[in-house]
Amino acid sequence: MEKINKLKKLFTKYNLDGYLIPKNDEFFGEYIPANKDRLKFISNFSGSYGSALILRNKNYLFIDGRYTLQAKIQSGKFFKIITIPDKFPSDILKKNKLVIGFDPTLHTKNTLKTFFSGTRCKLISINQNLIDKIWDDKKDNSLKKFFTLPENAVGESYKSKINKLIRILNKKKADLQFITASENVAWLLNIRGQDSDFSPIPNSYLVIESEKKIKFFCDLRKINYSLKKKMKGIQIIDIKKIDLFISKIRNKKVVIDSASCSIYFENIINKNNKIIQYLDPIYFLKSVKSKIEINNTIKSHIYDGAALTKFLIWLKKNYLKYKISEISAQKRLLKFRKKNKNFKFMSFPTISGSGPNGAIIHYKASKESNRKLKKGDIYLVDSGGQYNYGTTDVTRTVSLHNKDQRIVNIFTRVLKGHIAVASYKLKKNTCGSQIDKVARKYLKEINLNYAHGTGHGVGYFLNVHEGPHAISKNNKVRFKEGMIVSNEPGYYEGGKFGIRIENLVRVKKNKQGFSFDNLTIAPIDKSLINKNILKKNEIDWLNNYHHNVFEKLKKFMNKTEIGDLREACSKI
Secondary structure (H helix, E strand, C coil): CHHHHHHHHHHHHHCCCEEEEECCCCCCCCCCCHHHCHHHHHHCCCCCCCEEEEECCCEEEEECHHHHHHHHHHHCCCCEEEECCCCCHHHHHCCCCCEEEECCCCCCHHHHHHHHCCCCCEEEECCCCHHHHHCCCCCCCCCCCCEECCHHHCCCCHHHHHHHHHHHHHHCCCCEEEECCHHHHHHHHCEECCCCCCCCCCCCEEEEEECCEEEEEECHHHCCHHHHHHCCCEEEEEHHHHHHHHHCCCCCEEEECCCCCCHHHHHHHHHHCEEEECCCCHHHHHHCCCHHHHHHHHHHHHHHHHHHHHHHHHHHHHCCCCCCEHHHHHHHHHHHHHCCCCEEEECCCCEEEEHHHHHCCCCCCCCCCCCECCCCCEEEEEECEEECCEECCEEEEEECCCCCHHHHHHHHHHHHHHHHHHCCEECCCCEHHHHHHHHHHHHHCCCCCCCCCCEEECCCCCCCCEEEEEECCCCCCECCCCCEEEECCEEEECCCEEEECEEEEEEEEECCEEEEEECCCCCCCHHHCCHHHCCHHHHHHHHHHHHHHHHHHHHHCCHHHHHHHHHHCCCC
């Protein structure tokens, strides 16, 4: 509360009634450095999405359905928790004529419009971030170098990618594109960085006018001679000069991305140019993986599956012998992953939740919440890794001798939804909203559901969450060969348990058209399955999947583990 009061003291100085604090930093990435996590600083909320609205007499925290329980636990003491899209700030502030301050480098016009449209509020742009003014112990970021991906990891040169983008710009009759999403810069230039703990992001901007006029803005201290040499024809400029450069653009048709271009940059460009605003076409280009990217991703999932399977075998054998906690379990899983030389780091914070903590969809174990695993628990572990080269994301739900038949029946229905997605026959016009329905079908038969999408796109040695495609209620993006998406239906009962089964799949062409092909290789806990609820085709799918798991992973197992793997993958 002390931090909130410090912030409110600044309201008088700036003539404010409130201040808006987003999760993101100026690069709009999902996972940001600790010293840029202003939302966590002010609210204690550690989820990957959210915004805080601090008013003189009330504090609001806006999150989505994934974080309802987590937000209440972490921030519910000092904040009223509001779930988007059920309600927006506009629904709360309709009758209020308030002056709300914001940092223009951290918000887009679209976000502010969505939040405050229809209200009587006056929005005031403040160039100095007010959270930074009260954050006394803020630490500087480390200066880790950018690096290029080798040719055998990419499948396409950056020059070829740039030419594709220029052709799109020409069709739009645009003069230049200002690329503000670092993940898209990374993909286009075949470079990676170390500006995130969970994604190899190189925080930077890019301006493309033509093949011969490409300007790369970054912290020059992160560029070495080797990278300079490989980026021939690209002008590398100090990121501190980006404001000046943008302000000098005149009489141009400039493409910006409405989701990642801040209101600060948009206003500068708009003074002397015509803006063409739409979703960055790079999102669509990078969503379709090359054959090399797919093959490397397949290898990464086998490495990852071996580590996860070893962990699951170890857990089942030892949770009664030793005092294993949620935190010690996730540390052990990381240890198994680190044994593979291709492993770089985790692709997101591991969710290691037992019993009631498993019901918190994006739970993160802390010293305060850390539970010991005990007999009768349902344990949920959602984790993934960044590998040379590939990105993984997998969830397994494990029974620690739980004998609750209701839980078994619910798990089986989640599995039926998972199989329905994995077996879905794709057509040329198939999109995520169509598939989302079949994932929920078997839970809805008993009036149950889950408060998150069924699947998200996944990057290639990049962001674990990637658009534009997804398996969700409103996603209309058509699936194409080479796309990777998660398949993760679940069910969560507050204060009791959580269930989720997640594999990554890729869109693969076959004789009939297109289908999903499993990338994730790890056994599904058979002790949680009620065979009587499954149809023959579902049993066949599971048996075939487990046969494939055994064949792919057996060479990674020692003599003791091979027997456990054989049992885990035996027919039901």
